[in-house]
Structure formats: structure tokens, C-alpha cells
Amino acid sequence: PVASVLERGGVKIARDDVVRDEPSNNIPDTIFTKLGQQLHRRDQHPIGILKNAIFDYFDSSYENKFDKFDDLCPIVTVKQNFDDVLVPADHVSRSYNDTYYIDPRTVLRCHTSAHQAEILSKGHKQFLVTGDVYRRDSIDSTHYPVFHQMEGVRVFSPNDWESSGKDGAAYAAEDLKKCLEGLARHLFGAVEMRWTDTYFPFTDPSFELEIYFQEKWLEVLGCGVTEQEILKRSGNSNNVAWAFGLGLERLAMVLFDIPDIRLFWSTDERFTSQFSKGQLGVKFKPFSKFPPCYKDMSFWISESFTENNLCEVIRGIAGDLVEEVCLIDNFTNKKGMTSHCYRIAYRSMERSLTDDEINELQWKVREQVESKLNVVLR
């Protein structure tokens, strides 16, 4: 059952304030029910166990403690989520297709970086922020619209780098990589990993760390040397800093052998009973493997069609019974009409699904896809 009023970080949210059927609000019930669950604060849950293990690493590696925040409200302003971390006005991540908006000035944070600027302004020099983050996205085994991140920030003053013979930025970049490689060794022992260069609006240079998992390189964190503008605005003009943001689910999937990201939300005892406080990396034993059921659907799209909207409609009907939504055919005819064929994989991790049940879901999906997405079924 969903509480009708939630309170997080001193902010009261009435359900009716959040879920309203109007264009400026795109938060469905499936997302609303996740607010306040705080998997990262449960010591017996893989996400909480991992958070605590990362805390242990920082506590044992640094004499000066990192300040820890893990109860900051996920409802933030557009300014906090985007402007304060220098995300350009026309960046795609600001769109209603990518981000959950409560109203035009308020979002569900899409990253823990939303809290960087404020915490820096309060004078904290090294800190960790853990929390649930929200992104509209497509559906597969490693993507879920709610997941958990941990942000880390460390500020240096001229004293720290002056004797090293390096400039501040080079000193910070080196310290950052050393810190994160140490963290990866602390968590994994030996694991195949690689650094790649990337772009974030709030860091320069920026890097990504990837870990080899299930025959693929999985991106587990983004990081870099903090943009000087952010430091300047927060009263740190003479300083240099690094920041990272890591995805807890993806690390936990690798560490605990959890094959599907939906499992983190399972309340089935056969899942929850396998984990205990302080036990990092106990390998999860799948308690069942039920067969998936595939359903294909084809339709002519219109200009406003997006895959994220399609996935939201499907999840609204099938919830966590959807395992994957995959575009399997795409063509444009002579009249310029574009057809998409999607394959939906339905699978429960807890029980066998019946044909009747799936047919009913698929029927509703077809109905709503047509009525809500402005497409024509073929």
C-alpha cells in the first residue's frame, strides 16, 4: 500500500500533488510507489550492503572522514538537478522524454549530482551522497527507471598539490583514479576494468569506468575533475576538486550475481532471505527460471513517438512482468510512413505466467499504445 503522504528530508508530499494527469507532470503510479522506499538504507538489502561496504572503504582509507548524506529528498528543483551543475539549457537530459517532472520547475532527481552545489556551498570538503534517482528509459535487464547512485566529492586546497610539482587539475585526476581503482579492488578483488574518456557538463576532464560482466563492458561510474565554475559559485575559488557518481545496482549485479535489475525490488522471501548485513558478494542463487513469453506488435509511428513513452505505457500495465522491450524491425514505406515492430518479453522471476494472463496484458498494451501514443496498429 502506498502512503498518501510521504515525508522525506522534511518535505511533505501528498500523493495528489504528485500524480496528476496533466501535461506538466509525467510521473506514473509505478514510479510514485518507489518514492520513500530507500533500498539504500536497508542493511540487509544488496544495495544497502554495498553502500556500507563503500563507506568502509572510505572510512579506512582516509584520515579525514567523508561526510555522508543518504536521506536527501529525491524531489529537487530544475535548478538543483541541471542549472547548478552547468547542464546546458538545450541538453536532452532536460526533456520530458528523459526526466520525470512534477511540474515545470520540479523534478525527481536524475542523478545525485543534484546535491553537489548545495553541499559544497555549505563548506563540506569531502562527502558522499547516496540516494534513489529516476530516469525515463527503455526496458532491459540492466535498466530500470529508478536506481541508486552514490556521489563522491573531494576538494583540495593549494597546499595539497603545490609540493607535488603537478598543477591542481592533474593532481586531482590522479588522486581520483587512485581512489576509484582502490575502491574497485576493495569490492571485487580482481576484476577486468577499463577507463574511457567521456563528457559531463560538470567535470573536465571526464572519465568512465567499465567492468566486464556477462560478456559485456558495463558502465558503472562517471567521474572527473570538477568544473571551476561550480567551485567558484560555492566559495571554493582557489580550490580544485574531483567528483564521481556510481550506479549501485550495476555494481551489485556484478558482486552478487544478480541477473536482472527488477530483482532489487522483489519482496519475495526467496530473494530477500539470501542477503544479510555486512555480507558483500554472497552469490545469489536463482530460485527459479521461468520461461519468457514473447509478444510482437507492429505499428505506424507518428512524429511524437518515443521508445521511452512506449516503455512507460507497457510498464504501467505489466509492471515488473516486463523483462525487455526490443525494436526488432523498422522501415519507412514509399509514402514516408515509418513502421516499428517491438518484441516484448514477459517473464516473472517468481512464478509461471499463464497464457491467459499474458494475452490479457498484451491486449491492454495494444489498446493503450494506440490510444495514448498516437500510433496506428498494423
Ligand code: PHE
Ligand atoms: N552524474 C553523472 C551521471 O549520473 C555521474 C557523474 C557524477 C559524473 C560526478 C561525473 C561526476 O551519469
